[in-house]
Each structure stands twice: as structure tokens, then as C-alpha cells.
Amino acid sequence: MNILTQKINTLKQEKNAIILAHYYTLPEVQEVADFVGDSLGLARKAAETDADIILFAGVHFMAETAKILNPTKKVLVPDMSAGCSLADSCKAEKLAEYKAKHPGYKVLSYVNCSAAVKALSDLIVTSGNALKLVNQLPEDEKIIFVPDGNLGDYINRMTGREMLLWDGACCVHDHYEVEQLEKMKAEHPDAIVVAHPECRREMLEKVDFIGSTPPCSTSSARAM
Ligand code: SF4
Structure with missing residues (x-):
């Protein structure tokens, strides 16, 4: 365990803090997290924790959701530029x-x-x-x-x-183009294509499976 990780773990114990990290975060962030998961899994973890401080390594709305679900806790966002389009x-x-x-x-x-x-x-x-x-x-x-x-x-x-x-979109999912997909399918004809329903209709019409994060299944606990 490196010195930074040791310091973080010591601070967590002193402050009675927990680190929740989204799958989106870098591996080194996930390494020091107490819990890694999708937004729903993290929200559920935030609701049940008895820590005094929740350090939320995710985007704003996820941290806000943690606060709504556990209003007596202090919720910290380490990077205020982490927004969601x-x-x-x-x-x-x-x-x-x-x-x-x-x-x-x-x-x-x-x-x-x-x-x-x-x-x-x-x-x-x-x-x-x-x-x-x-x-x-x-x-x-x-x-x-x-x-x-x-x-x-x-x-x-x-x-x-x-x-x-509402005319809103995720800059990631809305970015996928049918032409890109057709090109990849030509290169990998045996591959199945899965997509999240945040993708555009014309993309969804071309895929084999449309789905999202299954309820409470993809979060994983991490040892402190
Ligand atoms: S921008 Fe898209 S991928 Fe990023 S948090 Fe928002 S919905 Fe999720």
C-alpha cells in the first residue's frame, strides 16, 4: 500500500468518512474507495451508510442524490467540474x-x-x-x-x-452514429451489439439488445 493510500485510509478513519466512487472514475480512485458502483448502487450505499462524511467521486447529480437520501450527512464532491451534460x-x-x-x-x-x-x-x-x-x-x-x-x-x-x-441528451450516448456502428459491424460480423436507451432511436433500431444497469446488481463492495 503506498503512502497516499495509507494517508487516505487514516483520514477516513479519523473523520468517519466513506468514499463512494462511480465506475467512471480512474482505477486509482476506485482503489481507495469503500464502494464502487453505478449511480443507483452508489445512491443505495449512501442511504444506508452510518459514516459522518460521504466523499462522492462521481458527477454532481449523483452526489446530490446521496445528500437527498441521507440529509444528515456531509457529502463532499472532490471535483466540482464533474458535471453531466x-x-x-x-x-x-x-x-x-x-x-x-x-x-x-x-x-x-x-x-x-x-x-x-x-x-x-x-x-x-x-x-x-x-x-x-x-x-x-x-x-x-x-x-x-x-x-x-x-x-x-x-x-x-x-x-x-x-x-x-424534454429536448435533453447525454453527450456520450447521443454521440454514437449509425455509420460508425455499420463500420464496426462490418469489421466484426459475429459481434452482438448492445446499447443503452439513452442512444438515439436510429442507433437503437440497429442493435441486438437494448438495456441498462440492472437494479442493484452491478455494484461491488471493496475492502477498506
Ligand atoms: S453525461 Fe452521460 S454518461 Fe456522463 S453522467 Fe451524464 S448521463 Fe452519464
Whole structure:
């Protein structure tokens, strides 16, 4: 164990702190984390921890979610430049204006949004449970879905709903082009193609499997 890791571990014990790290983070960050997982797994871990301080190595909205779920804890974000283009594409003030123009509509939010947007929402879903939860709503429920237009479009097609869709997107998933995919498929004809529903419709129509993080399955505990 190197000196930096030893210092971090000592500090964690002194402060009764826990480090939660997203899979997105660098290996050396994951190495000093107490728990590594996806946003849902990290949120669940944040909700159950008895540590006084949660150091959250992830993007803003994930750290905000940790705070919402465990409001008495101090939640620290080590890098304030770690934002999410999808969350940033839906500002709470704009959503409030949109809601005012659409009385009678429920706001359904994908968890990848700011705390301020969550506060304006009637229901919050993950990509893993969105179809199930939307199907449980009354068929004539009028819904505004934010912030991911691609995910909302996918849910509409799978459920037969006509939710109004916010024009937001993830800069990563929205970036994939069908031409790139066709090229790779030509180079690897036996490969199966999987995609997240945050990708554009034209991409999803070309893949073998559409899916997201399964509920509570992909997080892994780490020894301190
Ligand atoms: S991958 Fe996309 S949705 Fe996920 S945190 Fe990054 S920008 Fe946001």
C-alpha cells in the first residue's frame, strides 16, 4: 500500500468518512474507495451508510442524490467540474415554466437530473425501472418526461404512451452514429451489439439488445 493510500485510509478513519466512487472514475480512485458502483448502487450505499462524511467521486447529480437520501450527512464532491451534460440540459427554471404551460401534466424525471429538477417532479425513475413504472401509471395520465429525449422516446415506443419529451441528451450516448456502428459491424460480423436507451432511436433500431444497469446488481463492495 503506498503512502497516499495509507494517508487516505487514516483520514477516513479519523473523520468517519466513506468514499463512494462511480465506475467512471480512474482505477486509482476506485482503489481507495469503500464502494464502487453505478449511480443507483452508489445512491443505495449512501442511504444506508452510518459514516459522518460521504466523499462522492462521481458527477454532481449523483452526489446530490446521496445528500437527498441521507440529509444528515456531509457529502463532499472532490471535483466540482464533474458535471453531466444530460442533467445540465434541463434547468429547473425552464422546467417550471414548461410545467406552468402544461397544467394537469405529471413530471416524470430520469434520475440523471439536478436536485432542483427532482423537486419539481412527481416521479423519478431509473433507466432500469422506467418501463415498469410508466406501465403502472393510468393509461390516460398526461406526462412530461425529462431530461433525456432519447430515453423518453424509447419509453414512448415501448409503452405506447405519448409523453411530452424534454429536448435533453447525454453527450456520450447521443454521440454514437449509425455509420460508425455499420463500420464496426462490418469489421466484426459475429459481434452482438448492445446499447443503452439513452442512444438515439436510429442507433437503437440497429442493435441486438437494448438495456441498462440492472437494479442493484452491478455494484461491488471493496475492502477498506
Ligand atoms: S454518461 Fe452521460 S448521463 Fe452519464 S453522467 Fe456522463 S453525461 Fe451524464
